[in-house]
Amino acid sequence: MSAPAARVRRVDPHRRERILDAAIDVMAARGVAGTTHRVIAAAADVPLGSLTYYFTGLDDLRAQAFARLAERATRAYAAHFDGVRSAEDLVDAVTDLVHDAAGSRPDEWVVAYELYLAALRDPALRSVTEAWMRASRGVLERFVAPDVARGLDALVEGLIMHRTLSTAPASRDETRAAVRRALAPLPG
Template identity: 65%
Template structure:
């Protein structure tokens, strides 16, 4: 009788240098689709098409992965925001650019805003994420400060965020002309 054992064939280890990056992108997609509350390691692994163990290999846990995902999202959105104001040369152009941003400009789609608001909510509960939100807000305000003083930039930044939230959550329609008037009123006394 032959007692020789036949070695089990193992699949070769897959060389996947982009795996960690793909996992971070998948986390952003899962947050966009399910919110932070519905984001799980299993969902992220499925979207990234990687074994669940890959997540624990590359990240300390879900909080670490979410922090990196939110940081990547902010890093991707900031250049779009900056580019949106690139051709602004005067106050009227600034008002138009802010209005356009509120009404869907800067190449940001509703999914991008969903992820941003999920980040803000998560940062309310997890102070460790506030470094991501503060860095993102500081970068946005730096763009706005090319046109207005720092205090006004803070107000315009908050106005953009708040008005986008109102547009996103409201069942009513918002007239672009009304939005422009609101922005112009905020900027009335600035030079």
């Protein structure tokens, strides 16, 4: 009689990150409402039980996926401003950010908007949005005063949302003019 075959254990050191990335992709495709454990597990190509091993539930998984997206976007955002050396560079960088989204994929903006909406209904997610906004403002505060950074950050968010949702988005020249006005000293 031969010994029973040893169970082969799959070595998968990046499984948790793959699950989080799959959750981001699923939320982009299906929205928060259409995101389930089964769909995420299938997208990540992992057993369903892996999700409960790494996450306490679907809310925890979504929150960690949103945080992962925010961290990734924050790094790209900060890197986007690395070459800014003058006020004109800042205007150019903000304009490029609005029109090119700092290299973000369009589906990442879809998930960002899913996060914003989810955070309206789930106060626990506001820590993710707050951290993301603080990080964005922190980058801008390298160039402008904190109150100006707050306004500029809101302008950037609004302009990107308008570009994403509008059937006739602002031109690059219109965006540049809006950014210049936001950065110009008030008269008198």
